[in-house]
Each structure stands twice: as structure tokens, then as C-alpha cells.
Amino acid sequence: MKFIFSARIPPWYVMFTLFTLTTIFFTNSLADLGYGIPTRPGLTPIFQGNRETPKVAFACNVFWGEDIMPDMLNILADNQVKATFFIGGSWARRHPESLKLIADAGHELGNHSFTHPHPNRLSKEQNQAEIIRTEKLIEEVTGIKTRLYAPPYGEYNHLVLEAAQELNYLTIMWTADTIDWRRPSPDVIIKRIEGKLQNGAIILMHPTEPTLKALPVLIRLIKARGYTIETVSDIIK
Structure with missing residues (x-):
């Protein structure tokens, strides 16, 4: 795939935009698959109990x-x-x-x-x-x-x-x-x-x-x- 960069759109801006869109897509996909992307702090399941006691x-x-x-x-x-x-x-x-x-x-x-x-x-x-x-x-x-x-x-x-x-x-x-x-x-x-x-x-x-x-x-x-x-x-x- 070829990209044509104009003088008004720096290459770094295009790459940043692509990276951002990819991150959003990947994060939403993980949430849909159930890999625990929380919507707010504290909204996570518990995988383990107290790590300090046997x-x-x-x-x-x-x-x-x-x-x-x-x-x-x-x-x-x-x-x-x-x-x-x-x-x-x-x-x-x-x-x-x-x-x-x-x-x-x-x-x-x-x-x-x-x-x-x-x-x-x-x-x-x-x-x-x-x-x-x-x-x-x-x-x-x-x-x-x-x-x-x-x-x-x-x-x-x-x-x-x-x-x-x-x-x-x-x-x-x-x-x-x-x-x-x-x-x-x-x-x-x-x-x-x-x-x-x-x-x-x-x-x-x-x-x-x-x-x-x-x-x-x-x-x-x-x-x-x-x-x-x-x-x-x-x-x-």
C-alpha cells in the first residue's frame, strides 16, 4: 500500500494516526473477546488471593x-x-x-x-x-x-x-x-x-x-x- 504525503500532512502525523486507530481497534477487540479491558478503575476480576499469606x-x-x-x-x-x-x-x-x-x-x-x-x-x-x-x-x-x-x-x-x-x-x-x-x-x-x-x-x-x-x-x-x-x-x- 502506498501513501502520498502532501506538504500539508507530515509523514509522522499519518503514522501517528494509523497507530492510534490500530490501538483503538485492538483494545475494542480484546474487550469483545472477554480479556478484561476495564471501563473504569477497579472493574477487574480476581485471579488470585492475598499474595502475602500461604x-x-x-x-x-x-x-x-x-x-x-x-x-x-x-x-x-x-x-x-x-x-x-x-x-x-x-x-x-x-x-x-x-x-x-x-x-x-x-x-x-x-x-x-x-x-x-x-x-x-x-x-x-x-x-x-x-x-x-x-x-x-x-x-x-x-x-x-x-x-x-x-x-x-x-x-x-x-x-x-x-x-x-x-x-x-x-x-x-x-x-x-x-x-x-x-x-x-x-x-x-x-x-x-x-x-x-x-x-x-x-x-x-x-x-x-x-x-x-x-x-x-x-x-x-x-x-x-x-x-x-x-x-x-x-x-x-
């Missing part, structure tokens, strides 16, 4: 796995560990007894939307409707009002973040991902987390069979490294 948290997203849940809760109880379970509303509607088991065991409850949509494809109002519908159902079943939100697929843009913030929610992401929804071997899950242990780490998981088998080993490993395992709310204080 604490980590399990964040378990639940939209299936009710058959795994009783054994997972038993393992956590045997090891005196409290986790944060981000509950899918439609799952809770189908399995209120499983939701109540989690709450009665003293674990923290978070919000994971109602229908598991792609949040970036929704308006702010649609995102808020997903959160509110789930919040009300969880409260009806357990008496607990959720205040942490884990957007499905880990998607977020400025509308998703604003939707949660306006409802007084903190948007929670993760530091280390088990990627257990792909059903890898327990050893793979352990190795994925082992290399990312650090103060304030939020460890993402789901109720799957491989996770169930890896969980006791993972808990022992974390404690042997000198970390305590607490809820997400505890480690982000």
Missing part, C-alpha cells in the same frame, strides 16, 4: 457431577478442608438435595449463572438476570445469599464485570486450572496444580471422577508445601 482455595464449578459430590464432600471433610462451590442455577433446581449437602457441610457457595451461557454474548441486563435467578434459588434452598460470581467459560468483558459489580458481586477467576472437564488422568491434574502453587492461588476444579481420585493426593501435597486450604472469600481478604 493460603490457597479450591473453587469448584458445579453444573453436573451430582453423583461425584457425596464422595468429594467426604474427602474434604476427612481432611478438614472447606472449599468454595460455584453453583449453576439449573443444576441446583434439578438437584436441591445435593446443593443442601454442600451448604450443610459448611462450604462456601458462589454463583455460576443459571443456564451456563456465554456471558460475552449477553447484555448487562441478561447477565444480571442469570445471576439473580441463581441467587434466589440458592437462597431458597440453603438460606445463603451468594456474593461471589464465576462467569461460565471464564468469559468476561466490561458488561459482564459491570453486571456483577452492580449486584454487589466480586467476579472470581482462577490462578491454576485443573482442566479436569477433559477427564485427564489424576496424575495430570496433580502435575498441573503442583507447578502453580503460590500464595493466594485459586485452584479451579469440577466434580469429576479423575478429580475425585486426585483430590486426596492434591490436599496432602498442598499441605506438605506449607499452605493451608481455605475458601475463596478467606484468601482474598
Whole structure:
């Protein structure tokens, strides 16, 4: 592509204009894709807790796995560990007894939307409707009002973040991902987390069979490294 510069338009001005337009396009594209371009200070999700204290948290997203849940809760109880379970509303509607088991065991409850949509494809109002519908159902079943939100697929843009913030929610992401929804071997899950242990780490998981088998080993490993395992709310204080 050739540019013809006149005496009235210096070359540096043309290059500056092209750079500015490219930056605007790139920034807007990132926001549309959900890579967290905030519209104002403070409008960002939380990827990690307090970096000054040796604490980590399990964040378990639940939209299936009710058959795994009783054994997972038993393992956590045997090891005196409290986790944060981000509950899918439609799952809770189908399995209120499983939701109540989690709450009665003293674990923290978070919000994971109602229908598991792609949040970036929704308006702010649609995102808020997903959160509110789930919040009300969880409260009806357990008496607990959720205040942490884990957007499905880990998607977020400025509308998703604003939707949660306006409802007084903190948007929670993760530091280390088990990627257990792909059903890898327990050893793979352990190795994925082992290399990312650090103060304030939020460890993402789901109720799957491989996770169930890896969980006791993972808990022992974390404690042997000198970390305590607490809820997400505890480690982000």
C-alpha cells in the first residue's frame, strides 16, 4: 500500500494516526473477546488471593457431577478442608438435595449463572438476570445469599464485570486450572496444580471422577508445601 504525503500532512502525523486507530481497534477487540479491558478503575476480576499469606482455595464449578459430590464432600471433610462451590442455577433446581449437602457441610457457595451461557454474548441486563435467578434459588434452598460470581467459560468483558459489580458481586477467576472437564488422568491434574502453587492461588476444579481420585493426593501435597486450604472469600481478604 502506498501513501502520498502532501506538504500539508507530515509523514509522522499519518503514522501517528494509523497507530492510534490500530490501538483503538485492538483494545475494542480484546474487550469483545472477554480479556478484561476495564471501563473504569477497579472493574477487574480476581485471579488470585492475598499474595502475602500461604493460603490457597479450591473453587469448584458445579453444573453436573451430582453423583461425584457425596464422595468429594467426604474427602474434604476427612481432611478438614472447606472449599468454595460455584453453583449453576439449573443444576441446583434439578438437584436441591445435593446443593443442601454442600451448604450443610459448611462450604462456601458462589454463583455460576443459571443456564451456563456465554456471558460475552449477553447484555448487562441478561447477565444480571442469570445471576439473580441463581441467587434466589440458592437462597431458597440453603438460606445463603451468594456474593461471589464465576462467569461460565471464564468469559468476561466490561458488561459482564459491570453486571456483577452492580449486584454487589466480586467476579472470581482462577490462578491454576485443573482442566479436569477433559477427564485427564489424576496424575495430570496433580502435575498441573503442583507447578502453580503460590500464595493466594485459586485452584479451579469440577466434580469429576479423575478429580475425585486426585483430590486426596492434591490436599496432602498442598499441605506438605506449607499452605493451608481455605475458601475463596478467606484468601482474598
